[in-house]
Amino acid sequence: MKTVASFKIQYTQFLDQEGKEVQPLPAEITDTQLAEYYRDMVFCRVFDKKAVALQRTGRISTYAPLIGQEAVDVGIAHAMKRDDVFLPYYRNTGTQILRGVSLIETLLYFGGDERGTAFKETRQDFPTQINLSTQTPHAVGVAMAMKLQGEPHVAVTTVGDGACSKGDFYEAMNLAGVWGAPVLFVAMNNQWAISVPYESQTAAKTLAQKAIAAGIGSEQVDGNDVVAVYDGVGRALALIREGKGPYLIELKTYRLGDHTTADNASRYRSDKEVSEAWKRDPIARLRTYLSARSLWTKDQEEKLLTEMNQRIEAAVEQYLAIEAPRAAGMVEHLFAELPPDLEAQRKILDGM
Amino acid sequence: MSVTLVQAVTMALARAMEQDDRVLLLGQDIGVNGGVFRATDGLFKKFGDRRVLDTPISESAIIGSSIGMAAQGLRPVAEIQFMGFLYAGLDQLLSHAGRLRSRTRGRLSCPMVIRTPFGGGIRAPEHHADSLESILAHSPGIRVVIPSSPSRAYGLLLSAIQDPDPVVFMEPIRLYRGSKEPVNDDGGGLPLDTCFVLREGRDVTLVTWGNCVIEVSEAADQLEEEGISAEIIDVASISRLDMDTIFGSVERTGRCVIVHEAALTAGFGAEIAARLADEGLLSLRAPVKRVGGFDTAYPLYRLENHYLPTTHRILEACRAVLDFE
Ligand SMILES: Cc1ncc(C[n+]2csc(CCOP(=O)(O)OP(=O)(O)O)c2C)c(N)n1
Numbered sequence: 230m231k232t233v234a235s236f237k238i239q240y241t242q243f244l245d246q247e248g249k250e251v252q253p254l255p256a257e258i259t260d261t262q263l264a265e266y267y268r269d270m271v272f273c274r275v276f277d278k279k280a281v282a283l284q285r286t287g288r289i290s291t292y293a294p295l296i297g298q299e300a301v302d303v304g305i306a307h308a309m310k311r312d313d314v315f316l317p318y319y320r321n322t323g324t325q326i327l328r329g330v331s332l333i334e335t336l337l338y339f340g341g342d343e344r345g346t347a348f349k350e351t352r353q354d355f356p357t358q359i360n361l362s363t364q365t366p367h368a369v370g371v372a373m374a375m376k377l378q379g380e381p382h383v384a385v386t387t388v389g390d391g392a393c394s395k396g397d398f399y400e401a402m403n404l405a406g407v408w409g410a411p412v413l414f415v416a417m418n419n420q421w422a423i424s425v426p427y428e429s430q431t432a433a434k435t436l437a438q439k440a441i442a443a444g445i446g447s448e449q450v451d452g453n454d455v456v457a458v459y460d461g462v463g464r465a466l467a468l469i470r471e472g473k474g475p476y477l478i479e480l481k482t483y484r485l486g487d488h489t490t491a492d493n494a495s496r497y498r499s500d501k502e503v504s505e506a507w508k509r510d511p512i513a514r515l516r517t518y519l520s521a522r523s524l525w526t527k528d529q530e531e532k533l534l535t536e537m538n539q540r541i542e543a544a545v546e547q548y549l550a551i552e553a554p555r556a557a558g559m560v561e562h563l564f565a566e567l568p569p570d571l572e573a574q575r576k577i578l579d580g581m
Numbered sequence: 582m583s584v585t586l587v588q589a590v591t592m593a594l595a596r597a598m599e600q601d602d603r604v605l606l607l608g609q610d611i612g613v614n615g616g617v618f619r620a621t622d623g624l625f626k627k628f629g630d631r632r633v634l635d636t637p638i639s640e641s642a643i644i645g646s647s648i649g650m651a652a653q654g655l656r657p658v659a660e661i662q663f664m665g666f667l668y669a670g671l672d673q674l675l676s677h678a679g680r681l682r683s684r685t686r687g688r689l690s691c692p693m694v695i696r697t698p699f700g701g702g703i704r705a706p707e708h709h710a711d712s713l714e715s716i717l718a719h720s721p722g723i724r725v726v727i728p729s730s731p732s733r734a735y736g737l738l739l740s741a742i743q744d745p746d747p748v749v750f751m752e753p754i755r756l757y758r759g760s761k762e763p764v765n766d767d768g769g770g771l772p773l774d775t776c777f778v779l780r781e782g783r784d785v786t787l788v789t790w791g792n793c794v795i796e797v798s799e800a801a802d803q804l805e806e807e808g809i810s811a812e813i814i815d816v817a818s819i820s821r822l823d824m825d826t827i828f829g830s831v832e833r834t835g836r837c838v839i840v841h842e843a844a845l846t847a848g849f850g851a852e853i854a855a856r857l858a859d860e861g862l863l864s865l866r867a868p869v870k871r872v873g874g875f876d877t878a879y880p881l882y883r884l885e886n887h888y889l890p891t892t893h894r895i896l897e898a899c900r901a902v903l904d905f906e
């Protein structure tokens with residue numbers, strides 16, 4: 230017998246959970262950038278808390294909290310270029326906002342209003358995807374189109390650990406491998422798919438290794454270390470831009486909140502596990518690091534929180550003041566031009 | 582004991598599992614969590630992990646593996662978390678579950694049930710409110726059953742599990758916890774091939790199923806106040822359809838309105854209307870009217886009440902058939 234193939238999966242971390250450097254930070258990341266990542270992570274958390282509160286008071290409906298995964302959202306957003314195309318799933322609200330989806334659009338969407346998907350800024354980005362993994366083949370198509378049209382951009386799509394069990398995900402990676410499509414698959418391994426833990430989701434030790442079978446590159450990074458996320462996603466994007474094909478990056482993180490506002494995680498996981506996971510909080514980790522290097526003070530923290538709260542409150546106020554959607558809106562964008570029979574339905578709706 | 586529709590589902594599942602140890606459950610989050618609507622609440626604890634299986638997120642594999650288990654003599658009852666996620670499993674369901682018996686000249690079969698909540702009205706996110714009964718009814722070899730009360734949920738689900746062929750059991754989301762009624766946990770099934778007459782009437786026949794029973798009943802109440810007597814038929818078994826009950830009713834009333842929340846065009850109401858035109862034309866004293874969802878993707882929740890058939894729209898249709906000369 231001889232070995233005809235073998236594999237290994239690399240893991241990257243820069244800051245451990247105590248906020249200590251386990252290896253020197255990448256040279257190109259400046260202190261200013263670190264502070265910016267920190268601010269953006271705090272922003273994500275403040276927004277997230279507000280969104281949950283708005284759901285509790287009936288101002289929006291089901292919302293998927295991103296608490297605990299701020300480093301993922303922020304690292305991806307900063308590593309991507311504006312002209313790259315983002316095809317996210319529902320737990321990447323932070324990245325979407327950092328890429329330019331407005332707070333009001335975000336609130337409208339979770340508030341059940343289609344106008345929230347109009348995206349005035351990120352014109353090429355796809356709407357958030359709830360139907361698991363179905364966006365991954367779209368990402369391959371987006372990427373291939375960019376390649377065929379000679380554009381140097383990358384399609385970035387995100388999925389959860391659970392969504393990596395679905396056929397679409399494997400099919401998309403396989404197709405991307407065959408076509409050499411410039412697409413980055415990001416698997417956000419937060420250990421849970423609603424109530425199903427990672428071990429019941431797959432017998433594979435890592436999600437990264439799922440790329441091996443598709444013949445594409447992959448690695449795992451600490452998804453609670455924003456430096457590692459930025460670095461890993463950045464390296465992968467650079468590789469893809471060089472024409473070195475599609476790539477899968479697994480971001481190991483943890484879902485600190487309920488699956489959604491409609492879920493109660495205490496039914497299926499222990500408080501102990503969650504309190505252990507809080508020790509790996511991505512925000513506290515970077516704060517510790519920055520404070521130790523005197524790059525962040527208590528004063529700055531307080532000022533930041535006030536500023537974030539004001540910005541978010543202002544957006545919420547605007548959101549709540551928006552006039553109700555028109556019923557006819559539900560058919561108006563079905564076709565480029567509304568066929569006559571639908572025009573008749575539009576009229577009925579307009580009268581409602 | 583007085584129970585909700587979703588509790589009646591749990592009761593029926595427990596009863597079926599107690600009666601027949603070939604029955605097992607599989608699906609996403611149905612184990613420790615008891616399902617996102619708690620339809621399998623307590624069953625993991627009671628029956629263990631060999632009979633209540635949490636699956637990875639793979640609708641295609643959930644249905645496909647159920648086919649294999651059923652062919653081997655088990656009685657799988659799979660849960661698809663929301664009907665909008667059934668699309669990913671349709672190849673297995675339509676190309677295989679419905680055809681295995683026929684493709685093997687009766688040698689192999691698929692005694693399996695797929696339970697799935699359907700329909701809207703609960704401010705759920707995108708893709709959580711689809712109603713696919715007409716797609717399924719159009720496909721050979723599959724029964725499609727929809728209860729509209731706790732006792733019918735109990736009896737129909739037990740019969741579905743005992744049925745020798747694949748049954749899609751569509752559970753109406755708006756009715757899950759809408760009301761309670763006493764359900765006798767006696768293991769008694771209900772027939773899978775008859776409509777249920779929910780209310781008798783003389784002037785107009787209202788045909789519906791699932792969630793829309795709510796608005797149709799409200800419309801009938803209102804008509805009654807105006808001295809008009811409406812008969813309500815709950816189709817319950819979309820496939821195979823019991824037209825005799827509908828013909829019998831329309832023979833007496835001469836007027837028919839069909840209500841469903843799936844999009845109007847090519848909805849299952851069209852099949853019933855066509856059959857009435859074909860074999861019941863001489864009973865009709867007015868054209869058949871249909872009230873359904875608009876021909877669009879189910880909207881985000883701010884507009885869902887405009888999409889769904891309202892009591893108002895049902896009454897308008899009733900008036901049109903009642904006033905027809
Ligand atoms: C095709 C499909 N099946 C089922 C669901 C219901 N569902 C919504 S989220 C979820 C779990 C997803 O877990 P994961 O992919 O790990 O992402 P996470 O929510 O943990 O970020 C399930 C089963 C769905 N949205 N789409």
Ligand SMILES: [Mg+2]
Pocket residue numbers: 389390391417418419420421422423
């Ligand atoms: Mg997950």
